[in-house]
Amino acid sequence: MQHSIKFNRTTRPSAQFFNGVSSVTDQTRNSLLQHYQRVLNRIHQAEKAAKRTPGSVKLLAVSKTRSAEEIGLLADLGHQRFGENYLQEALTKIEQLRGKGLEWHFIGRIQSNKTRAIAENFTWVHSVASLKHATRLSDQRPSDLPPLNICLQVNSSGESSKDGYSEERLREQFEACTALPNVRIRGLMTIPAPAADEAAKHTPLKRLRLLRDELKSAKIPLDTLSMGMSDDLEAAIAEGTTIVRIGTAIFGPRQYNQ
Numbered sequence: 406m407q408h409s410i411k412f413n414r415t416t417r418p419s420a421q422f423f424n425g426v427s428s429v430t431d432q433t434r435n436s437l438l439q440h441y442q443r444v445l446n447r448i449h450q451a452e453k454a455a456k457r458t459p460g461s462v463k464l465l466a467v468s469k470t471r472s473a474e475e476i477g478l479l480a481d482l483g484h485q486r487f488g489e490n491y492l493q494e495a496l497t498k499i500e501q502l503r504g505k506g507l508e509w510h511f512i513g514r515i516q517s518n519k520t521r522a523i524a525e526n527f528t529w530v531h532s533v534a535s536l537k538h539a540t541r542l543s544d545q546r547p548s549d550l551p552p553l554n555i556c557l558q559v560n561s562s563g564e565s566s567k568d569g570y571s572e573e574r575l576r577e578q579f580e581a582c583t584a585l586p587n588v589r590i591r592g593l594m595t596i597p598a599p600a601a602d603e604a605a606k607h608t609p610l611k612r613l614r615l616l617r618d619e620l621k622s623a624k625i626p627l628d629t630l631s632m633g634m635s636d637d638l639e640a641a642i643a644e645g646t647t648i649v650r651i652g653t654a655i656f657g658p659r660q661y662n663q
């Protein structure tokens with residue numbers, strides 16, 4: 406399978422969108438396209454190395470802190486799937502990019518008073534870690550939209566600072582989550598702690614896969630494993646991920662105080 410991208414320099418829909426005022430320089434543009442292409446190649450190579458079906462791993466471009474215009478550049482290449490962590494920032498960009506047919510995934514920490522806006526504006530939520538939040542999302546999902554796709558977040562490294570279910574608590578609440586009418590439990594998600602070496606990267610990823618295998622059934626197929634970031638993309642693909650969440654390797658390092 407060929408992963409090559411074409412970008413027509415004469416079409417600048419995102420510049421148009423900003424009334425002709427473009428803040429994206431040619432250098433930013435070229436570097437973004439190069440990095441995006443490199444990530445697609447990494448995914449492709451890792452699929453091959455792991456004997457996975459080509460194209461079986463989806464790419465979620467994590468666009469937190471990045472501008473609507475940068476997102477627009479990827480959208481113009483046909484990339485549709487974007488992940489956001491901060492609700493207010495995400496809502497602004499969703500509004501700015503409306504009409505581009507993008508699919509928005511919420512991957513950040515959920516606050517109870519924000520669940521309505523999440524249920525109304527996203528197609529996926531990867532970071533659900535309590536029955537309370539799952540219930541609110543189901544109750545608040547607008548009835549004219551299909552059920553919200555949900556991954557339950559697992560704290561696979563057992564760090565107290567991280568959100569996510571412990572394996573034990575997930576087993577307790579799993580069935581109740583799957584019974585909610587307006588959310589569809591698609592699988593599990595994790596953010597592993599930084600690992601000292603390549604072998605250590607695999608441990609939490611493999612645990613997540615085994616847990617998914619344990620919980621899935623004919624009725625609840627759990628077709629999704631949301632794991633793999635810029636630094637552990639290859640390990641995650643080897644361990645069976647179905648969607649990798651990549652920010653830095655596409656957009657470069659983030660600056661939070663812009």
Ligand SMILES: *Cc1c(COP(=O)(O)O)cnc(C)c1O
Pocket residue numbers: 467469490512513596634635636650651652653654
């Ligand atoms: C920021 C973030 C990512 C992307 O991480 P990179 O290391 O920049 O690829 C992925 N998942 C979640 C939940 C994030 O918050």
